[in-house]
Amino acid sequence: MAPLLLSRLQGLLNDALAETPPGxxxxxxxxxxxxxCLLLALSADVCKQADRPLRAVHINHGLQAAAQTFERHCRMLCERFNVPLTVVNVAVDTQGDGIEGAARNARYEAFFATVPPGDALWLAQHQDDQAETFLLAALRGSGLRGLAGMPFRREAHGITLMRPWLSVNRAQLEAAAHSLALTWCDDPTNSDIRLDRNRLRHRVLPAIRERWPAAAAALANSTEHASETDTLLGEYAQEELQTLLVNSQYIDATALGEFSRPRQRLLVRTYCHQESLPTPPQKRLESLLDQLTAKADAEVCVEWPGAQARLWRQRLYLMAPLQTLPPWSVSWDGQAPLETPLGPLGWQVAPSQAGTQDFRSTQRLQVTWRQGGEVMQLVGRGRRDLKRLLQEAEVPPWERGRLVVISQADACIGVVRPPAQLLCQAEGVVFTRQASPA
Structure with a gap:
């Protein structure tokens, strides 16, 4: 049995290796x-045969006295299999999250900061873990994406995360580890049933298996069905979303409002996922959708952790929260590359008449955030309030205070939205794009 089991486990690793970017x-x-530990032991052989570099990363959360024991064991194991090991110490912030969620967040942040873009990270979660994940999601009232559990493969932060053994149960992994006389550490917190996953593992799932012995496989199979359905819905939603997006900047709220409420929810969540934004909680999402028919001049803002939605002129903008701007004002010669707190200015400016004294002498320019009340002299239009010009250019209200105003002797001569979008320029000056650095 052991040779067949080991062969199967190695076969799954070879399948995962085939999906790992070459080189x-x-x-x-x-x-x-x-x-x-078993994943490391079998991967060492698989990667050696394929002449593929193998490394390991251990995250020390520092949450228990056994943390140093775990780290020492990982170092010993990596020396045994001649695998380079990177150890990362993290601080777990439990504010607002349970200890399980906070530790997981810290762990994945460390993974993304350690593994170079283009490489693959293999995780050892198995069928029993997937069953627990499904039950936890169901008990929390999760939707289809939550019920889909952990994916076999996903791309994140430039790396490929893979779980080769989601079809294998823990009993099989334990049998394989014993057949190799492998040693490992037992986490003392795994028996703490105050933690949700541990309570499912030690109290709930054993009772379920007593009546349904194949429960873990069945629950894991349900996650596969949910994942497939979620993927298909996502593909259809992506296609439909393209008909609602305008200039890849915002969603046509009027068109969105013509769909049924379930389709509205799906499209908003799909767009958030596409833009790597957290999806809105259910109550926030319903509040947002209720306001799709708000008056055109209304300025609707619905916020949730990590994202916000703004509705203006029947345009729905989904974005990361706007950060408070720092006080900022600089003197500029009009030519040198200029960095703003929101990114490069991207332009240079000079008087339009040849022979006119440039801005590098006594007529240096002042660059600052828009304050309000600015007036600009336009070619063929005379003096115009900047406020009116921004309205004509359909710049959203929340962006108007985040514009860079360039002035000469208190006269506004140009307005830029960083990075590098010139909105308007005054008579008598010429703006040209700043050459990109080589």
């Missing part, structure tokens, strides 16, 4: 527990 390294997320 890139494979990293093992090594905790020191049974699953990840």
């Amino acid at each position: 890139r390294a494979v990293w093992i997320a090594l905790s020191g527990g049974l699953d990840s």
Whole structure:
């Protein structure tokens, strides 16, 4: 049995290796527990045969006295299999999150900061873990994406995360580890049933298996069905979303409002996912959709952690929260590259008449945020209020205070939206794009 089992586990690793970008390294997320130690041991052989570089990363959360024991064991194991190990110490911030969620967030942040873009990170989660994830999602009232559980593969922060053993249960992994006389560390917190996942693992799932022995496989299979359905819905939603997007900047709220409420929810969530924004909680999403028919001049803003939605002139903008701007004002010669707190200015400016004294002498320019009340002299139009010009250019209200105004002797001569969008320029000056650095 053991040779067949080991052959199957190695076969799954070879399948994962075939989906790993050629020439890139494979990293093992090594905790020191049974699953990840076995993953390291078998991956060492698979990667050696394929002449593929293998590395390991261990995250020390520092949350328990056994943390140093886990780290020492990981170092010993990596020395045994001649695998380079990177150890990352993290601080777990439990404010607002349970200890499980906070530790997971810290762990993945460390993974993304450690594994180079283009490489693959293999994780040792298995079928039983997937079943627990499904039950936790269902008990939290999650939607289809939550019920889809952990994906076999996903791209994040430039790296490929893979879970080769989602079709294998823990009993099989334990049998394989014993057949190799492998050693590992048992996490003492795994028996703490005050933690949700542990309570499911030790109290709920054993009772379910007593009546339905194949429960873990069945629940894991349900996650596959949910994942497939979610993927298909996402593909259809992506196609439909393209008919609603205007200049890749905002969603046509009028057109969105003509759909049924379920389709509205799906499209908003799909757009957030596409833009790597957190999806809105249910109540926030319903509040947002209720306001799709707000008056054109209304300025609707619905916020949730990590994102916000703004509705203006029947345009729905979904974006990261706007950061407060720092006080900022500089003197400029009109030519040198200029960096603003929102990115490069991207332009240079000079008088339009040849022979006119430039701005590098006594007529240096002043560059600052828009304050309000600015007036600009336009070619053929005379003096115009900047406020009116921005309205004509359909600049959203929340962006108008985040514009860079360039002035000469208190006269506004140009307005730029960083990075590098020139909105308007005055008579008597010429703006040209700043050459990109070589």
